[in-house]
Amino acid sequence: MSSTAGTEPGARTSPGARGGRGAGDAAVPGGAAPTDRASATAHEPPTPAPTTRGTVVRGAGLLVAVGVLLLLALASVWFGSKGIPFLQTWDLLWHADGSDASVVIHEYRIPRTILAVLVGASLGLAGALMQALTRNPLADPGLLGITMGASTGVALALTYLGITTVLGYVWLAFAGAAVASVVVYALGSAGARSATPERLVVAGAAVTAVLFAVNSGLMLTAPDAFEEFRRWQVGSLSGRYYDVLLPVLPFMAVGVAAALLLMRPLNALAMGDDLGKALGAHPDRIRIAGAVAITLLCGAATAAVGPIGFVGLAVPHVARFIAGPDQRWVLPYSLVLAPMLLVGADVAGRVVAPPAEIQVGIVTAVIGVPVFLVLCRKRKLTSL
Incomplete structure (x- = not known):
């Protein structure tokens, strides 16, 4: 079997190349063989595939975002109502000596920062999942009643139970979120073969x-409980330490793992149920798994610090603006960008009016709403 020297794999060969010169070939002085377009470009360096360049750029952007998140976390450990010099903060971060400053850093600021990162990641992933499952660009974790x-x-x-501590009512808050999610899915799938995005939104x-x-x-029947409920309802990281972080940590970990496992199935589901089934996806299973992940993420986050708006709504749009509609990038970017927003908002709330602080739920709204409006003006929201 003959082959053409210098021809790239897959290049077409003219009929004349198989059995000598074709009718249109001209003689080349010196007996040199005629050349075609394929042989002329045989030694040119191959052009990198656009997908490879895009992957490198998105990966580099994700690494930059992780670096910014680490810097914000360090700032969260540094800033607070008690002024501690940065060099002392850095030293005590790695070498606790039992001093008052060390106790403040290790018992208060570090767990608060970790909780802010976990809550932000949970809300960002929950919002990205909800927008992908419902194909509604304005969906947020509160849309399904969670x-x-x-x-x-x-x-x-x-x-009714007289529980006033976060550690006490965190379990009931999580149970309420889970029950609401089950009821919404039951209503959305009643009388139909599957729970469509439209039915889930209405339910x-x-x-x-x-x-x-x-x-x-x-709240009207128990005025004494109104003040405590109001403090929780506004959304705050103040007073949330290891006693809140540890109970919700397992639920958040399982929710994050479940969300990341849905990256590829969500891409298939975005093409529609029929085409998704043809590609081997199971729409009902994907939606059930997504609902479970959303319940774990949003329920645990809300139970820990109260309802915090905007994060789950806007961060997935920023992720798609940077990385495109591929869920394999949208979910990881949401996992990093949402903690950046929440940790940054918490630091800003502590810096604006020391020694007092502004609750993080208020700061996210003040910072986030203008950013979201600018994003809407710069780029049309993508249909999902």
Whole structure:
């Protein structure tokens, strides 16, 4: 079997190349063989594939984001109501000596920073999952009633059980979020073969409205619990340390793992149920797994620090603006960008009015809403 020297793999060979010169070939002085376009470019360096360049750029951007997150975490350990010089903070971060400054850093600021990172990552992933599953660019973790379900659990703990500590009502908040998620899915799939995104959105809105009315009624019947509920409802990292971090950590870890495992199936689901099935995906299983992951992530985060808005809504849009619609990049970027927003907002809340602080839920709204509006003006929201 003959081959053409210097021809790139896959290049077409003219009919004349098989059995001598073709009719249109001209003689070349010196007996040199005629050349075609393939042989002329045989020794040119290959052009890198666009997908490879895109992967490198996205990967580098993700590493930069991780570096910025580490710097913000260090700033969170440094800044606070008690002024500690940076060099002393850096030394005590690695060598605890039992001093007052060391206790502040290790018992208060470090767990608060870790909780902010975990809550931000949970809310960012939950928002990205919700927008991918419902194909609604304005979906957020509260859309399926999960946030309001957690609020109902806290309201019940405060009014009927007399539980006033975060460690006490965190479990009821998580249970309320889980129950709300199950009810929404049951309503969204009732009378149909599958729970479509439209049905889930409508069911979530209905459950949210009902639970909001229930919470208002509970607070009216127990005025003494209203103040504690108000402090939780605003969303704050103040007073949340290891006693809150450790109970919610397993739920967040499982939720993050489940969300990352859904990256490829979500890409198949984005093409539609029929085409997704043709590619081997199982839409119902993907939606159930996504609902479980959202419940774990948003429920645990909300139970720990209260409902924090905007993070789950806007961060996935920023991730898609940077990395495109591929969920294999949207979810990892959301996992890093959301903690950046939350940790940065927490640091800003402590710096603006020392020694007092502004709750992180308020700061995220003040910082995030203008950014989101600019994003909407610069680039049209992508349909999912």
